[in-house]
Amino acid sequence: MQIVVKDLAFGRINMSIEKDIQQQTFRNSYQKATVNIIFSANWLTEQIKIFLDEEHITPQQYNILRILRGSMKPLSTLQIRERMLDKMSDTSRIVDRLVLKELVEKKLSTADK
Structure with missing residues (x-):
């Protein structure tokens, strides 16, 4: 069995969580970091899903x-x-x-x- 890893087409990455979720302020840096991690995890999950769908695997x-x-x-x-x-x-x-x-x-x- 041979598995080849393809490059994912991520496109432009916006580095501003405030713009991405349309929220200008956070209570503190901990809340901002937590929201950013959740947002990033969801984004990455979606990118992986797109890749796996192209290969027809779960x-x-x-x-x-x-x-x-x-x-x-x-x-x-x-x-x-x-x-x-x-x-x-x-x-x-x-x-x-x-x-x-x-x-x-x-x-x-x-x-x-």
Whole structure:
């Protein structure tokens, strides 16, 4: 399996949170930083969603591909689940969808028998 990372087309980045959310004042620098982090996280999530939509995969599927790519050996579903960012994901169902997309292979493990 080979994964190629593409450049995301971010466009112009506006560095003013005040302009972005149309709020001129904040109670203090802590509130401004908190709002800025939330805003930036939402922006980044949207950019990642756009990228993944172009590849026809979900964030959970990408996470599994990332885990498998970083592993030096094949992993069981349980091992993948332990490394997932979203621990509530249905790992076996997601892996089955990746198999249907021919992005991963499932093989029986002789060690598990």
